[in-house]
Amino acid sequence: RKEVEQDPGPFNVPEGATVAFNCTYSNSASQSFFWYRQDCRKEPKLLMSVYSSGNEDGRFTAQLNRASQYISLLIRDSKLSDSATYLCVVTPLGGYQKVTFGTGTKLQVIP
Amino acid sequence: GAGVSQSPSNKVTEKGKDVELRCDPISGHTALYWYRQRLGQGLEFLIYFQGNSAPDKSGLPSDRFSAERTGESVSTLTIQRTQQEDSAVYLCASSLALGTVNTEAFFGQGTRLTVV
Numbered sequence: 001r002k003e004v005e006q007d008p009g010p011f012n013v014p015e016g017a018t019v020a021f022n023c024t025y026s027n028s029a030s031q032s033f034f035w036y037r038q039d040c041r042k043e044p045k046l047l048m049s050v051y052s053s054g055n056e057d058g059r060f061t062a063q064l065n066r067a068s069q070y071i072s073l074l075i076r077d078s079k080l081s082d083s084a085t086y087l088c089v090v091t092p093l094g095g096y097q098k099v100t101f102g103t104g105t106k107l108q109v110i111p
Numbered sequence: 112g113a114g115v116s117q118s119p120s121n122k123v124t125e126k127g128k129d130v131e132l133r134c135d136p137i138s139g140h141t142a143l144y145w146y147r148q149r150l151g152q153g154l155e156f157l158i159y160f161q162g163n164s165a166p167d168k169s170g171l172p173s174d175r176f177s178a179e180r181t182g183e184s185v186s187t188l189t190i191q192r193t194q195q196e197d198s199a200v201y202l203c204a205s206s207l208a209l210g211t212v213n214t215e216a217f218f219g220q221g222t223r224l225t226v227v
Contacts (some may be wrong), residue, residue: 008153034215043202043218043219043221044202044204044218045218046216050163085153087153087154087214091214098144098156098159099142099214099216100151101154104153105145
């Protein structure tokens with residue numbers, strides 16, 4: 001099983017729709033979680049951290065489910081500018097283990 | 112500089128030649144990562160450096176690939192005897208040490224390697 005798994009998509013949704021992505025991770029000792037966004041031909045950039053209690057930033061909501069070992073990203077009222085690839089990132093519990101990036105879920109918002 | 116700097120931004124090389132890619136991380140970032148991303152594909156982990164610990168080389172695809180890092184500064188990724196399948200964007204990222212408050216990884220803009 002991969003350390004971090006995501007559905008590659010693409011998810012094609014109309015403007016204004018709500019869309020959600022999940023990301024599963026295999027290491028139950030994982031500590032921190034993030035969602036990154038990567039635009040076409042650009043480098044990934046941090047979108048938001050994922051807190052245990054869940055967190056919201058405008059139209060974006062991130063959730064963590066430790067029991068089932070997955071994180072989710074919900075985007076409400078999708079905009080054309082949300083079209084990108086969304087990468088989930090899992091960080092182990094301290095030490096010198098590396099951060100692990102998922103391969104990303106592609107979202108295409110269509111007019 | 113303020114961000115992760117990679118050079119060159121673009122490199123076209125002939126099959127069989129060696130190439131060297133450079134990454135200058137954010138000052139103070141002890142963790143450094145190299146990833147490969149083929150066109151339309153996800154990130155493929157290559158190698159990870161953390162301070163003075165032995166690097167995690169588990170992602171290097173073949174012995175033609177190697178990387179070095181001097182202390183907590185610049186890293187170079189070397190590809191020997193390049194093949195066409197090596198064509199990709201090579202991304203470098205750096206972050207503070209794990210266990211600190213903010214372990215966000217910052218990426219450079221990548222080196223686009225084309226092997227002809």
